[in-house]
Amino acid sequence: MKIRILFSLLLLPLYFSSVFAADTKISGESYPFYQLDLTNNGSGKGYNKFDLGRVYVNVTSKLSDEVSIRVTMDVDKMANEPRDFYLKYAYLDWNIEKFIPYSTLRFGLQSTGWIGSMEKVWGRRYVAKVLLDQNGILSSADYGLSYNINFPSGYGNASLLYLQGPGYKGKEENRFKDISAFFFVRPLVKLPDFAACMLGGYYYKGYSDKTDITSENNKDRLAGMATFAYGGIFKFTTEYFKAWERIDPGASKDTEKDGISLFGEIKFPMAKTSFLKKIALVGRYDLYDPDSDTENDEQRYILAGVEWEVIEGFNLMPNFQRTKTEGEKTKDTFILNALFKF
Numbered sequence: 001m002k003i004r005i006l007f008s009l010l011l012l013p014l015y016f017s018s019v020f021a022a023d024t025k026i027s028g029e030s031y032p033f034y035q036l037d038l039t040n041n042g043s044g045k046g047y048n049k050f051d052l053g054r055v056y057v058n059v060t061s062k063l064s065d066e067v068s069i070r071v072t073m074d075v076d077k078m079a080n081e082p083r084d085f086y087l088k089y090a091y092l093d094w095n096i097e098k099f100i101p102y103s104t105l106r107f108g109l110q111s112t113g114w115i116g117s118m119e120k121v122w123g124r125r126y127v128a129k130v131l132l133d134q135n136g137i138l139s140s141a142d143y144g145l146s147y148n149i150n151f152p153s154g155y156g157n158a159s160l161l162y163l164q165g166p167g168y169k170g171k172e173e174n175r176f177k178d179i180s181a182f183f184f185v186r187p188l189v190k191l192p193d194f195a196a197c198m199l200g201g202y203y204y205k206g207y208s209d210k211t212d213i214t215s216e217n218n219k220d221r222l223a224g225m226a227t228f229a230y231g232g233i234f235k236f237t238t239e240y241f242k243a244w245e246r247i248d249p250g251a252s253k254d255t256e257k258d259g260i261s262l263f264g265e266i267k268f269p270m271a272k273t274s275f276l277k278k279i280a281l282v283g284r285y286d287l288y289d290p291d292s293d294t295e296n297d298e299q300r301y302i303l304a305g306v307e308w309e310v311i312e313g314f315n316l317m318p319n320f321q322r323t324k325t326e327g328e329k330t331k332d333t334f335i336l337n338a339l340f341k342f
């Protein structure tokens, strides 16, 4: 008996320290690529480079069944200087299911929601940003507070956010805060072949990030999406957004922007060879209008490629990308994108 008590006492500090340490995990992703320009528009025909689209390092720690913390470091695009890590996320999740069913509160520097969710649907952030991120319509992360619901049985999720506005790379210059809400539903989640079908909607009521603004200096966004998927064979998504903004103090009217992104993939789960099972044919078409009052300024973006999941955590995707702004020359690029994920 004495031995057993002594043994327990000896184990006690070990037990506590291991509970604390064992639930801290490190993960990350890096997006290396090789790019070759095929046209003179841009850096010139034949220009080529090796680069990294992004590097993320995540540290997550579960303090208890209710409380967890995440810190994510990020590295930005290549410039003529060392590539420094900077902060992307630093937040605490507090699961409050005991008080309100299916609910979690999140405090700190966090995802603004829509872009991160659309990245999961697109599934290839290592190849290209999603529509609202690519065109700088929204920051993907910001400081604030959010209330998040996970519907039971995988039917979807919804969030309500109270955010600073300038995003994770910016600084607050005014007294205004932004409010945003979004939802995603998977109505057919119980039918295995159609489980990935989904619908989503997003609203962002925001204000300009400049100083000396009034409540007229809005930065509002509305977005919606729909995915149709069948049997792990094909998955097609359409995303649309509209934005109204009056960024400069003294501006007399809103600038209206809108855009649409169509993308899809075809896979071969029925294939005889294991190689074909890991291949996806991927295509995407975006159309973005930065100002509805200006004619002939629309931007088109086309992507076509073949993705090979070599092993889980290592993908290769050779692809062709075309960008074309109305009235300007076409820019064509061949890119070999890779995903390293751990």
Ligand SMILES: [Ca+2]
Pocket (backbone or CB within 6 Å): 164, 165, 166, 172, 173, 174, 175, 176, 177, 178, 207, 208, 209
């Ligand atoms: Ca603000």
Ligand SMILES: [Ca+2]
Pocket (backbone or CB within 6 Å): 289, 290, 291, 292, 293, 294, 295, 296, 297, 298
């Ligand atoms: Ca236009």
